Amino acid sequence: MSITSSGTVFIDRKAELKFLLGRLKQGQNVAVLAPRRFGKSALIAQVLNQINTQKYLTCSIDLFATPTPELLSTKLFAEVLRNLKLHKVFRQYLQEESSLTQFPEILSLAKEFPGLAEFSSPEKDEWKLLSESLEFPDAFARQRGKQMICVFEEMDCIRHMDQGARIAALLKTKLESSSQTSYIFTACHLSNIKQITGSGKSAILKEENILYLDFINKQVLSDSLSKKFSRLKLKLPRNYLESLVSLTKGHPYYTQQAVRELILSYVLDGNIPKQKELGELLLRLEKDYLEKTWESISRNREYVQILLALPSGSTNIYPRLMARGINVARAQKKLEEMGILLKNEPVGYSIADPLLELWIQKKLQP
Numbered sequence: 001m002s003i004t005s006s007g008t009v010f011i012d013r014k015a016e017l018k019f020l021l022g023r024l025k026q027g028q029n030v031a032v033l034a035p036r037r038f039g040k041s042a043l044i045a046q047v048l049n050q051i052n053t054q055k056y057l058t059c060s061i062d063l064f065a066t067p068t069p070e071l072l073s074t075k076l077f078a079e080v081l082r083n084l085k086l087h088k089v090f091r092q093y094l095q096e097e098s099s100l101t102q103f104p105e106i107l108s109l110a111k112e113f114p115g116l117a118e119f120s121s122p123e124k125d126e127w128k129l130l131s132e133s134l135e136f137p138d139a140f141a142r143q144r145g146k147q148m149i150c151v152f153e154e155m156d157c158i159r160h161m162d163q164g165a166r167i168a169a170l171l172k173t174k175l176e177s178s179s180q181t182s183y184i185f186t187a188c189h190l191s192n193i194k195q196i197t198g199s200g201k202s203a204i205l206k207e208e209n210i211l212y213l214d215f216i217n218k219q220v221l222s223d224s225l226s227k228k229f230s231r232l233k234l235k236l237p238r239n240y241l242e243s244l245v246s247l248t249k250g251h252p253y254y255t256q257q258a259v260r261e262l263i264l265s266y267v268l269d270g271n272i273p274k275q276k277e278l279g280e281l282l283l284r285l286e287k288d289y290l291e292k293t294w295e296s297i298s299r300n301r302e303y304v305q306i307l308l309a310l311p312s313g314s315t316n317i318y319p320r321l322m323a324r325g326i327n328v329a330r331a332q333k334k335l336e337e338m339g340i341l342l343k344n345e346p347v348g349y350s351i352a353d354p355l356l357e358l359w360i361q362k363k364l365q366p
Helices: 014-025 040-050 069-084 087-096 104-110 126-144 155-160 164-176 218-231 240-248 252-269 275-285 287-297 301-312 314-322 328-337 354-363
Strands: 030-033 056-062 147-153 181-187 210-212 341-344 348-351
Touching: 014 030, 014 040, 014 181, 014 210, 030 040, 040 056, 040 147, 040 181, 056 069, 056 126, 069 087, 069 126, 087 104, 126 147, 126 164, 126 181, 155 164, 155 181, 218 240, 218 252, 240 252, 240 275, 252 275, 275 287, 275 354, 287 301, 287 354, 301 314, 301 328, 301 348, 301 354, 314 328, 328 341, 328 348, 348 354
Parallel strands: 030 181, 030 210, 056 147, 147 181
Antiparallel strands: 341 348
16 A cells, blocks of 8 residues: 555556556556546556656546536646646636736747637637647647657546537547647546547557456455554454455455544554444545535436345346346346446456445345
8 A cells, every 4th residue: 555646545457557558658548447446546546656756747537527619728727737737827817817927938839739818719619629629739849859648537428518428529639639648538438438539440549458457355455454453553353354445355445444443543542443343434434525426426226226136146137127127237227238237257247345245235135
């Protein structure tokens, strides 16, 4: 375990980190696929932290936070300018709506990258601006004589944007013409990025450059946690860590939360919560998230029936649910694309979020 730049615990994924860095240094595009909260962002942060900034430029875009063409354009320009430490000046230029002449650093760049001047135009065209902003990372890299590493996180969000299809088509066109930029895409499922990356020989993302994140190996995780607690000189009951990992199933986010709550309880009260108490504590902490997740799922009767049946075992849900008129294969596929289910051969589907599964068992099942 280590601490990320954001101050959160990063549970080591050394092999995955090595894989991504190796591909990017070869100039390849890569994708990291996993359900929400599986550590995609933490892993990407480690990649960007370890990239040699003398050789590479970077920019990182969270599509969840940029749901409109104008917000996406603004973020792209700002993140590229971060390489020159001009992102704050650029934000000031936007906020003050002043003449570009008052910002000489931006004015100088605008002579080569006219899109920067478009923001101050009273008749700015958001689609022209988006087009120029999508070209900016690669054009800036060529001008600087370096390779750009450009991250697009939460690619799943594009399909939910008001003009998502148009944004996706424009993004695809610009990415295909890039020559000095390697892209990192993150999403819950491959189907959510194929509209951008294409398929077949013309695809800008090769199958061998796709990284699928899974639960962390329980034994590796237990050993890592054991070393951490030894350094803290915190004695735990025998098999306690195995029980903790069994509760979280090796889920990165919930393991991190469990460890924090364990340490907090010990520091404040001198007690270590029992496994059952730890589970209840996590359910209380994540109550709003779990309820909102269930609210979005429960609008679809088929999704509800699948999730209620899965904890009982995925092998025999077909006959039980098909008898109720439920298209099991279709519902499972959709839930997988949403990041709610994971497909594990040969076992079949399972609920990706162990706390959501526990919440369902406690709240909804008889």
